[in-house]
Amino acid sequence: MTDERDLTGGRRRPPRAPRVGDSRSPVTTIVVLAIGAVAVIIGLVLLFSITGDSTPSDTAEAPTAVVTTVPISIVGIPTAAPTTTTIAAPTAGKGDAPLLVVNASGVGGSASSMLAQLAADGYAATKVANAKGGRLEQTVVYYVAGDAAAEGVARLLTTQIPQAQVEPMPDPPPIDRPLNGATVALMIGRDIAGRPLADLAAG
Numbered sequence: 030m031t032d033e034r035d036l037t038g039g040r041r042r043p044p045r046a047p048r049v050g051d052s053r054s055p056v057t058t059i060v061v062l063a064i065g066a067v068a069v070i071i072g073l074v075l076l077f078s079i080t081g082d083s084t085p086s087d088t089a090e091a092p093t094a095v096v097t098t099v100p101i102s103i104v105g106i107p108t109a110a111p112t113t114t115t116i117a118a119p120t121a122g123k124g125d126a127p128l129l130v131v132n133a134s135g136v137g138g139s140a141s142s143m144l145a146q147l148a149a150d151g152y153a154a155t156k157v158a159n160a161k162g163g164r165l166e167q168t169v170v171y172y173v174a175g176d177a178a179a180e181g182v183a184r185l186l187t188t189q190i191p192q193a194q195v196e197p198m199p200d201p202p203p204i205d206r207p208l209n210g211a212t213v214a215l216m217i218g219r220d221i222a223g224r225p226l227a228d229l230a231a232g
Contacts (some may be wrong), residue, residue: 121181123151129211131204133160134222143217146226159205165218168193171202172213179212190229192220
């Protein structure tokens with residue numbers, strides 16, 4: 030067996046594998062691979078930016094905010110709702126105050142006729158009298174000031190005799206005799222004299 034020798038007489042060496050840099054082909058391959066990798070990465074980024082779940086859908090429902098509004102006054106204190114206060118007229122039963130029926134119309138028998146009708150209707154009417162001074166065109170109901178029951182009966186009486194005015198009792202009362210315990214005085218004027226009590230509410 031003989032060894033191969035080169036022309037210089039030395040022993041011939043086997044050919045070695047090419048190294049990076051010996052030629053342009055390996056470098057070109059690496060560059061191409063790198064560009065391809067970058068292109069793939071860019072493609073993936075673009076793909077996820079288009080189809081990814083990171084971007085909210087246009088049809089997604091926005092969260093609903095619940096806002097409670099409290100009315101505030103200038104000084105920062107909640108303003109209370111306005112309230113309406115109704116002051117009711119004193120109320121009383123028909124028999125809660127003694128009633129005197131006074132003829133102030135000049136029409137004879139008008140006081141006695143009204144007394145009988147009021148007594149039958151439940152009022153504490155037991156006496157009649159005549160007015161002192163001139164005649165009254167409009168009926169007046171007097172009550173003793175400060176007596177809630179008397180005022181209540183006087184106002185109750187005007188629900189049946191709407192023509193009458195309600196006023197505190199003058200001192201002295203314009204009556205030809207003492208009140209004798211009566212705290213309400215119905216002064217019959219010419220507007221209701223001789224008329225039935227049942228018809229007065231109609232006007």
